[in-house]
Every structure is written in C-alpha cells, then in structure tokens.
Amino acid sequence: MTDREIIKITDLRRNFRVGDETVHALRGLSFTIHEGEFVTIMGTSGSGKSTLLNILGCLDIPTSGDYLLDGISVQKMSKPQRATIRNRKIGFVFQNYNLLPKTTSIENVELPLLYNATYNARQRKERAIRALEAVGLHDRLYHRSNQMSGGQQQRVAIARALVNDPVIILADEATGNLDTRTSFSILTLFQELHARGRTIIFVTHNPELADYSSRNIVLRDGKIISDTINESPASAREVYESLPKEED
Amino acid sequence: MRFSNLIKIALRALNNNKLRCFLTMLGIIIGVGSVITMLAIGQGSKNSIKAQISEMGSNMIMIHPGTGQRGGVRQSSDDMQTLKEEDYTTIHDNAKYVTAISPQVSSSGQFIYGNNNYPSQLQGVSPDYLEIRQLKIAEGSMFTDHDVTTAAKVCVLGQTVVDNLFPNGEDPVGKVVRFNKIPLTVIGVLQEKGTNSMGQDQDDVALAPYTTVMKRVLAIDYIQGLFASAIDENLSEEASAEITALLRTNHKLKDGADDDFNIRTQQELSEMMSSTSEMMTVLLGCVAGISLLVGGIGIMNIMYVSVTERTREIGLRMAIGAKGRDILAQFLIESVIISITGGVIGVLLGCLAAWMVNLFAHWPVQVQLSAILLSFTVCTVTGVFFGWYPAQKAANLNPIDALRYE
Ligand SMILES: Nc1ncnc2c1ncn2[C@@H]1O[C@H](COP(=O)(O)OP(=O)(O)OP(=O)(O)O)[C@@H](O)[C@H]1O
Ligand SMILES: [Mg+2]
Numbered sequence: 001m002t003d004r005e006i007i008k009i010t011d012l013r014r015n016f017r018v019g020d021e022t023v024h025a026l027r028g029l030s031f032t033i034h035e036g037e038f039v040t041i042m043g044t045s046g047s048g049k050s051t052l053l054n055i056l057g058c059l060d061i062p063t064s065g066d067y068l069l070d071g072i073s074v075q076k077m078s079k080p081q082r083a084t085i086r087n088r089k090i091g092f093v094f095q096n097y098n099l100l101p102k103t104t105s106i107e108n109v110e111l112p113l114l115y116n117a118t119y120n121a122r123q124r125k126e127r128a129i130r131a132l133e134a135v136g137l138h139d140r141l142y143h144r145s146n147q148m149s150g151g152q153q154q155r156v157a158i159a160r161a162l163v164n165d166p167v168i169i170l171a172d173e174a175t176g177n178l179d180t181r182t183s184f185s186i187l188t189l190f191q192e193l194h195a196r197g198r199t200i201i202f203v204t205h206n207p208e209l210a211d212y213s214s215r216n217i218v219l220r221d222g223k224i225i226s227d228t229i230n231e232s233p234a235s236a237r238e239v240y241e242s243l244p245k246e247e248d
Numbered sequence: 249m250r251f252s253n254l255i256k257i258a259l260r261a262l263n264n265n266k267l268r269c270f271l272t273m274l275g276i277i278i279g280v281g282s283v284i285t286m287l288a289i290g291q292g293s294k295n296s297i298k299a300q301i302s303e304m305g306s307n308m309i310m311i312h313p314g315t316g317q318r319g320g321v322r323q324s325s326d327d328m329q330t331l332k333e334e335d336y337t338t339i340h341d342n343a344k345y346v347t348a349i350s351p352q353v354s355s356s357g358q359f360i361y362g363n364n365n366y367p368s369q370l371q372g373v374s375p376d377y378l379e380i381r382q383l384k385i386a387e388g389s390m391f392t393d394h395d396v397t398t399a400a401k402v403c404v405l406g407q408t409v410v411d412n413l414f415p416n417g418e419d420p421v422g423k424v425v426r427f428n429k430i431p432l433t434v435i436g437v438l439q440e441k442g443t444n445s446m447g448q449d450q451d452d453v454a455l456a457p458y459t460t461v462m463k464r465v466l467a468i469d470y471i472q473g474l475f476a477s478a479i480d481e482n483l484s485e486e487a488s489a490e491i492t493a494l495l496r497t498n499h500k501l502k503d504g505a506d507d508d509f510n511i512r513t514q515q516e517l518s519e520m521m522s523s524t525s526e527m528m529t530v531l532l533g534c535v536a537g538i539s540l541l542v543g544g545i546g547i548m549n550i551m552y553v554s555v556t557e558r559t560r561e562i563g564l565r566m567a568i569g570a571k572g573r574d575i576l577a578q579f580l581i582e583s584v585i586i587s588i589t590g591g592v593i594g595v596l597l598g599c600l601a602a603w604m605v606n607l608f609a610h611w612p613v614q615v616q617l618s619a620i621l622l623s624f625t626v627c628t629v630t631g632v633f634f635g636w637y638p639a640q641k642a643a644n645l646n647p648i649d650a651l652r653y654e
Contacts, residue, residue: 060649092567114257115569
C-alpha cells in the first residue's frame, strides 16, 4: 500500500428513476482507496454493491458526488477517455460474466486487447493464454462459452479482466459460482496480484472472505455501515493447499 | 485503434452469427435479384417489339375487308368478300403514294414431296410482296407478273418448309411438290429470316401467284387482303387516304356510308404496340419497385432487430474499452460486408434468373446496367444505414445501460 490515492469518492449518490418512483441505490458514500489495497465490499442483496462497483469501473455515472480516479475526475472525462481508462487501467469481472456467446475462451479473453492498438496478434494470443493459465483453464482455450460450466465461464471472465494487466481489478461476486477449492485458488490469484501491487476491490456475499483482504467495507441500503482495516490478512494459498484435491 | 483489428472483430462477429447474417443477405439478394430480372424482362419485351416493328417495315399498309355493318349484322372479316382483284389493279395503277402492292389470299394445307409432308400456309401474292415484307430470294427466282397472269403452278418456299420436305438436303428448285393435291413447281427458296421477336418462325411460309391460289386452290373470286408500301413512312397517312378514296369509288359507296374495308398502317400498329409495351414496362417497374421496397423493409427489419438484440454485446464491448466509434466502425464494416456481398450475389442471381427466363420461357430479356445500379444501391444503402443507425444509438448509451438492455 502506497500513499497514492487511486480512488477517492465523496458523497457519491446514485438514484434510479423507475416510473414515478426514485430508487436511492447509493445514498452518499465517501471513501478513499490507496494504491495496493485489497478491499472486500459486503452487504445484503440490493444494498448497492454492484451499483457502486459499476461507478468505480467507469461503466456508470453517479447522480451526484465526486469520483476521482488516480486524481482525475471521472465525470469530467469524455466518453472516449473513459473507454480508454476501462481498457487500460481497469479489469472488471461481472456478476453475470458477460462473455460473448458462441465465442472461444481465448477470443473472449483477447477482446480487451483488440481495442488496444499497442498489441499485435501474437502478443494478444500469448497474453490471453497466460491469463487463462493463471485461472487454470489452459485446457479450455478453444471451448466456446456455451460448452463450459458456470464456474469455468466465471474464470474466463476473470482471465479477461486480468489480460490487460490493469491497475485496479474490480470483481463482482468473482467466486460466487465456484466450489471452495476453486474459490481459494482464485482468491490466491487475487492475493498474488495484490502482492504485486495491484489494487483490488472484491464484492462478495461471503463474510469469511473478509479475513483474506486488507480492508472490508460493509454496505446497507446504499450507505457504509462499517469500514475496517485488516492488518494481517490470512493466506488463501495455505487454505487452498490444505484442501483435499478432488479425484477426477 | 487499428483498422485490421476492427475488421477482425467484425468478421468474428459475423462468423458467430452465420444464420442471421445469411437471412439479412437473403433479403438483399431477393430484393436486388428480383428487380434486375423484372426490369430485364420489361426491357427485353420492349426491345423485341421495337425490333418487330422495324422487321416488318414501318411503311407497310394492310387492307382487309371491313367490319362495316350490313343489314344490322356485323360479319367477321373472314367471311367478307368486299375486296376484289379490281381493287388491287386500281390501286396499283392509280395510287401515287404507294410504291408496291400485293393482294393476299392464303390457304392452309399439307405440302407433300415424296414421303415427306408438312402442314403450312400457302400465301397467294404478287411479286411486289417481297419488297413489302422485306423478303429476299436465296436460290432460284421469284415468280413473275407473267406467272400471275397465267396462274402458273409455281411456288417459292421458305426455309422451314424446305427443311421439312427435303430433309436430305436435295436442291428443291425445279422439284414438284403437292399442296392439297395440286402440283406446284418450286422455282425459288426464300432467304432465311429466323424467328421474329415474338418467337414466330418467319421461314414457315410458301408463296405462290395469288391467281393460282384463288383459282386453283381456293376457287374464290375475291381477295382476303392487300399489302402495300407507302413511298415513305411519313406518308402512310396520305397513302391510306388515297387508298380509301380509290376503294370507296370502286365500291360505289355513298357519302356517309361506312367503309367496307379496313386500312391499318404500320405506323398505327407500332404506336399501339409500343403503348402496350410501355404499359408492361410500367407494370413491371411497379412490381420491381414494390419488391425493392419489401426487400428494403426486410433488410431494415433484420438489421434493426439484430443490432437491438446485440445491445448487450455492444455494452460488453464498451465495458472492456471499446469507444463509441469502434462500435460504429464494427457495425458499419459488418453491414457493408453483408450488404455488398448480398448485393453482388443478388446481381449475379438476377442476371442468372433473367438468362433462365430467356432459356426456358423463350422470353426476350435484356439486363440493364441502370437496374443493377439502382437495386444494388438501394439495397446496400438501406442495409448499411439500418446496420449503422441502431448501432449508433446503442453506442451512445452508458455501457451499463447497454449491458442491462433486455
Ligand atoms: N438500472 C436500475 N434501475 C433501477 N433500479 C436499479 C437499477 N440498478 C440497480 N437498481 C436498484 O438499486 C439497488 C441496488 O442494486 P445493486 O445491483 O447494486 O445491488 P447489489 O448489492 O449488487 O445486490 P446483489 O448482491 O443481489 O447483487 C436495488 O434496489 C436495485 O433494485
Ligand atoms: Mg450485485
């Protein structure tokens, strides 16, 4: 963790209009996340976690409040600038994967790099394979989305978020569909990325996972109800290695 | 953003949606193809009518027994016997605006030579007939005025009749053929004219002196019609007025009485035919326009639906860093590929269909460049526009709204 403020939000609000009603999904959130933090965000269903993460990922714009990403106001950026930020700096894992249908894992993972002119075809492929290996899918490179299990699709989505070597990784329920052993292998991966200086924001329902992050924020009804620092996160790798390998 | 990447993205997307891609193309193919075929048929018939008119000679005048009323009963012109040989000689000797004139009597019957027989028509005419109908003699000679005076038993055959009566390639000139039991010496063969633009065989004829046909074949004392040529096509009006005057005097018709004959100039006929063909072209043009419209709507529909369907895909692409213009470029490339490919296939199929119509239905066709350009442009522009327009709407959404789109 460094002193560089990578995310700074102040009084962030997001309202949705549904018919005549206004849904207050976020009711004034403020926090700062420094470079190199591993933050878990928890809260009941509907508490606004995905809404917050979408805003942090520059996919959505807050109704009011400020969002400074790496010192730059996201609201003041142009659309193409935000697109470039998403492409170069952010890795986003969606709650519902959002893979391209009928497309192979490798093509799905390559996709962010196709929108980045600095990579050539060979580099794209190399990086996509490396990202897929990192999530343990080296034997599923040419499987199409509909030929894989939910957990495998989730891992493809994670590989896609890692492929552009992002500064921040935003994961919405990235382990929600995985068995314990695979979840811990993913968590190990995130811890390793964290150890190498990546900032990670990890939304989860599972309260146990708070032990493995360096900071835990809990939301309820669009407000922060607790924000705690974990001085000594547990090692996911140890748990992972202690879990019995399944015979297959 | 590299252009090659955009091409790759577009090709992958097309490859993943082959069926949709094919359906869109189908709309374009059918739209373009049907317009080309339809207009090719229209233009073909127009051309053939034009050709037919010039084939027949545009200064030709036809005179037939009239449909004037006799005692309140309208008679069919075949039964009328108002035209006589004297009418022919009167016009022949007196008309200033007429360069050539021939009576016409015809009899259908069986030609026999040796073991071969062939049913055809024997036309009784005068030597002028060749000039009027623009016929030429290929072998032998035409009968003469002397043959007419003596009602000589001679004939000139068309090539089809020759082919059927002399299948072994013998020289027909000098041979004696029988027509309805009457022996006729073949003195000439007409030059081959082929089928006319209506598909009629113009070589399926035989000519004999009209006197021979009247006296020896039909045993009648009237003639069935007269063919004449005006000295100039612009003078056909004058020629027909002159003929009318001569015939009325000959027939002793009182002022105010109806003509008992009927004169038609090629001019009128050609006007009639071209107005018919004009109508047909307009009709086919309408059908083509409607199919173009329907094709266009089909293209719009599929393009629009498919892009709308793909809003989530657009959302995802934007979420991982595609800019609005990357999305637009992708969809533009996709729709250009689909539209151009479909358009090209449509042009090929349209030409093929026109060719098949010609081959199997024997309709004259002419594929027009303007039809190709028009239909191709309309369909590709529609295709590209309706691929681009909804894509540009989707690209303007917030990524998350596009992702949530249902
Ligand atoms: N596009 C939208 N339009 C209207 N309301 C919305 C929209 N998106 C979210 N909401 C509302 O905002 C609230 C927060 O939703 P959000 O998806 O952030 O919850 P969450 O914490 O991610 O829940 P879960 O754990 O189930 O994923 C919900 O009440 C939801 O109904
Ligand atoms: Mg959520």
